[in-house]
Amino acid sequence: MDLARFKRRSEHEWEIEPHGAMRVPGIIYATEALMRDMDDKVWEQVVNVAALPGIVKASYAMPDAHWGYGFPIGGVAAFDPDEGGVVSAGGVGYDISCGVRCLHTGLKTIDLLKHQKDLANHLYHRIPAGVGSTGTIRLGPTEMDAMLAGGARWAVKRGYGEEADLERVEERGQMGHAKPGNVSEHAKKRQRDEMGTLGSGNHYLEVQKVAQVFDARIAAIFGLAEGDAVLSIHCGSRGLGHQIGTEFLKRMAISAAQHGIRLPNRELACAPIRSPVGEEYLGAMRAAINCALANRQILTHLTRAVFAEVLPAARLTLLYDVSHNTCKVESHGGRNLYVHRKGATRAFGPGHPDIPESLRAAGQPVLIGGSMGTSSYILAGTEEGEARSFGSACHGAGRAMSRHQAMKNWSGRAVVDELAARGILIRSPSQRGVAEEAPGAYKDVSAVVDAAEAAGLAKKVARLEPLVCIKG
């Protein structure tokens, strides 16, 4: 990206001054190196979002920002309903409430490694992953609606997990104001046999080692120590969320003119928060959040069953579950704003009432997924994050190379063998999928996380290294 187009506010803060239709400035948090490598389209998309009605303060992009549809991936934008603010299906993304859940295993890596291969094979056998895979749970219409209203809380009631899990899930496991009735039959049909499935693409279930602790005080509050074995699940609302995104993108694109919204591009499709389409989307989107929370809860249950067989000494408890594709109503500066985070993680600072009491002194855990074979990170929200980005941070490494290019550069088999030689076991139904997800196709997650910390968005707590990766 051409840095001459920015005003450098500080070492890690790059401003696009308001011009044309922009109502607020655009701000990207990144190092100079990440900025230079960033796609030019990010500039364009940050500018377009800044022109939407009712946007508050700034149109933000996180250090891992890259070109998305409408909003950049890594984009954060808050809208005020009292000022004609909008909600955008493209500003949330198709995989509504895609997110990361991290669990303690109660084991040290050294004890787990003795059973590493067995664990990899059992997890691969039991966790439905990849294109066309189905779960064992079939939901009839009544149960579907109960799941969409109840989220992870519904799952626990049905025996998938423990009551204690819910304390460590955003929204205490259940997104309020969800409207299952706003979710189309098509969306429900897509989800009928996809509960408890991982999906494909960049979704994964990973057994990891706590390789490095950066902040001993916060790590202790999070219950993390070097050498611990943990487990992370990255997935979202599956077919249901994708269908809701698809349907509302169309409805918002068609209705924008009726609402007097002039879109520079249809991909920015949005509707006033206080409009029938806007309200309907919010109810459906919240139901999709519950679907994602229930899905990760069921996957947790399946994982526990595998550990019970392979490593009975294990005790899987939640560190946290946080989504990175959402729109949520939050209080910022005394105003209730609709904060869109698309490929961005909520990162509330210490003391925030929405953080579970047991973690509140540390700040909210921010779970950053790596790419297959690279490190993942656990960060904590900071006080400054509130002023910087409505309490938001990055979500992952972000692609540096297209899938097509990755497939040309690597073979799946070679990637699996190379990682095995480094002690990382990959299990995936698709060799091509593995090639397209090769670690080299992604940006350096460490550089992204360092930039997020340097910009004051979140604080590094621990670095995780993969031991086993079940790839969809």
Place this chain on the structure above:
Amino acid sequence: MADIGVRGVGETRERAFEQAALAMTAVIADPAGVAAREQVDVQCEAPDPELLLAEWLNALVYEMSTRKMLFSRFLVQFKGFRLTGKAWGERVDPARHCPAVEVKGATYTELKVSKQKDGMWVAQCVVDV
């Protein structure tokens, strides 16, 4: 979250739509390995040709997702802003098709349906995978 573009080129708008659908299959798996065994009928409509392309691709995403199928042959006909389509394919076999990734939906990014100077039609957009 990641995106990839699909583009269909053909002598008519219909052929360009069919080729765009084939390109979408290629994002998931090699279409040459997908047998055109079973026929699925698709109908959709939209107020303009570009939204109709997104609708067509999204209708196929829905059929792939709910039937657990992949498609390798397509036929498109237009009646005004209404599209009647047929897709032929078979049930996904992970061992044989080696599907890399599922398509979540067609987006309006880079969405374009137009006739080029050389007379060929182009139908394209970015799909979310």
